[in-house]
Amino acid sequence: LTASHVTGEGVSGFKVTIQNQEGELTSLSTKQIKKESLDIVENLLNDVNKAKKMRQVRLGSYCQDREVDNESKRQVILLTELVAQTRSIYELGQAIRNQQDDVLSVLEKWERGISATTPLKGLKIVIEAAHTPSGKLADQILSALGAEVVVLHPEIRLLSGQHKADPSKPENLEEIKRKIEEEKADFGLAFDLDGDRCTIVYRKKDGNFESLPPDTLIVILLPFLIQRCGYDSERINKKIAVVRDVLGTEAVDRICAQLKVETYQTDAGYVFLKAKVKELRDRGYVVPIYGESSGHGWLDVTGPIENPIAIAALFALLMKEFKEAQQIKEYAVEDLLASISSKYPGVDYRRSGRFNPCYQYHLLKIIYRQYVASLPEEARCSLGLGSWNPEDGPSCLENPPQMVIAYGKDYCIRAMLKDFPEGKEFETQVGKLRVVKVDAYQEDGLYRYIDIRLALNGDYIGRFIFRASSNDPNFVCSFEVPVVADVGTRQLDEEKTKTNFALVGGVILDYLDSNQFSPLSNTEVHFSGKNQVIWTMERCRKLIIKNPML
Incomplete structure (x- = not known):
């Protein structure tokens, strides 16, 4: 057990790692910890005879004297x-x-x-x-x-x-x-x-x-791991792969392409990365390094527990x-x-970093109408919703049930899938901004993230990633653009990079703000990275001539 989510009320999040029957260390997901484990225990309590018949299996031992x-x-x-x-x-x-x-x-x-x-x-x-x-x-x-x-x-x-x-x-x-x-x-x-x-x-x-x-360390260390640390695919006669989360930089994909390494993307969360790595290893791949932008990183040589x-x-x-x-x-x-x-040309990116704007109170009312109001009392209890109701006032934003957070994420992503389809165009001072690719991931019928890629005058200029926290009523967003450089001289074009950055971030941020999903422009609401968000929105509004969203 480990826990780093500590608040004034105590520990608000555990990580649980178990040894499975094959002897491998496996991390449990939030659903496995909070629901499936509870269901197993309750079923055993309701059937004492079944519990008595179960055979004990010892998978390992606890050694108190190990240093x-x-x-x-x-x-x-x-x-x-x-x-x-x-x-x-x-x-x-x-x-x-x-x-x-x-x-x-x-x-x-x-x-x-x-x-x-x-x-x-x-x-x-x-x-x-x-x-x-x-x-x-x-x-x-x-x-x-x-x-x-x-x-x-x-x-x-x-x-x-x-x-x-x-x-x-x-x-x-x-x-x-x-x-x-x-x-x-x-x-x-x-x-x-x-x-x-x-x-x-x-x-x-x-x-x-x-x-x-x-x-970012994957980008820096991958050539070193291949050339100096023994992970050359030709020498070991195995395919090499790298796994990053959706919030991770696209620079990983670009350097992997140049090094002939396969890249895989998962939802944010250590459980998703570890599951993908296990799947790849079962298929004969070697994954020398994998990580996510939140700070978790793994090496093949040190095993399934993070070792920063x-x-x-x-x-x-x-x-x-x-x-x-x-x-x-x-x-x-x-x-x-x-x-x-x-x-390795093309691996230099301008990144917003992760920022976590909160849910708008208006959004909570929508969540209640769309997802909660029609649920019978038994279903509400089983989902942990209890008597939650936004009509109680804005105080319902404080520690709402986890399902409310999940519903809010799902609602916003469904709206964005409708309003940002591939081919959607915006007229700007510098040409046509176009949505060129949209990836969205869902689990158990609820969307978890959306990844929107944009092009300007036919040239790809960057991506915006939108998801939400699992525990708090906050969105988790980031956006990034490749740094623009002259093809011949490789001289950086700072102004073009800033323009692309403002367009990629601003068109989505303005949408979230104007639709009252998040109070981004509210001067009384503060979050890390807000100054950059406001600058991006203001510059984007000056660049866009016609916004079909407004």
Whole structure:
């Protein structure tokens, strides 16, 4: 069990991982945790004889004396040393998978085959530990590999209510940014509460800071994994694939195409990514890395549990080698990204980042009329709706039932499918904006996301992704556009990129606002990224001559 969704009222979300009968670690979905598990228990309670006849099956054991922290450190140090010494971590992953019951023996055998070095010597890394165990582990691992490490808030404390262990919130990164600048560090790492998410933060030459979520790290690390870490498909004679979530950057698809790697997209959520990876592995594929924009990332070699420290260690090794080869003292991350963009054209994207505008009260009334009002009392109870009714006033926005959130997402996506069909056109100051492709995904009859792609004068310019939170009455949106560059000189065209960015984001945002799905333009409503949203809407309105929606 792990839990990073902690509020003033306590833990509001658990992750549950079980070992199945094949000995594999499997993550349970929200539906499996909240409904299917409850149904199983209730059925057993209602049929005592059935419960008595059930046979106990022991799949594993609990070892209280295992030094899990130490074993985790050994694994990450080993895989980093292996790559530094031109050994294959694909083969290490295969060895671990083949001896799941005796992983320590595998580690010991491989450790005997390498020399202990300091491959990260020369790097300075700042860690925002935020009083979590992850910061302590990362410090010990990176220091053992030779890096100079500066740790903020290293004391492990019991946390409750509001906390700063969430790198997805920009306000939680202010201290680490100041420390990176003060120390002239190469980059920083910021962890979440339960250690399954980590953001890499770096300083740019213009004085600004940017973050690298795991989906962007796929773009950075995939060539390295293929060329240096043993994941060359011709050498291992297996197909290579990568999986990202729908909110992940399309740059992953572009670099995969150039590296002859297959790309797969799932809904946002670790359960969906892991299910797709398992399906691919059952079909004989190897998935060296996969991740989502929220901060979760996985490596083939470290297995089905997120290991952001391992990903950070490989990134650090790539950085160290690039920095040495190019003889760079500062801003090496920015130069590394520029080098990748130059070598693999088309992978440079301008991204909005995730933003979470809330549901409009008007939308809740629609949800009640369309989905809830006609349900019998028994159905309402089984769906967890109880006596929920928006006529009770705007306070119903506070902690509404999860099904209300799901219904709101479904209603908006159905409306968008109707109003943004492929071929829909908008007249703009710079030409015709056209919807060229629409993907929508549904489960159990309810839509979960919509992915709308747009073109300007026949040229593809970007995509808008719309979905919603599973727990809170907020939408989860992002949009991105390929950075425009001259084909011959590769000189960036900042003005065209800004125009495309405003059109791709603004045409959908204006729709959500004008239809009262979300109070985007309400000056009293605040959410992370709102300034960018308002700028995008205002610029788009100036560009569009005729909007068929209005």
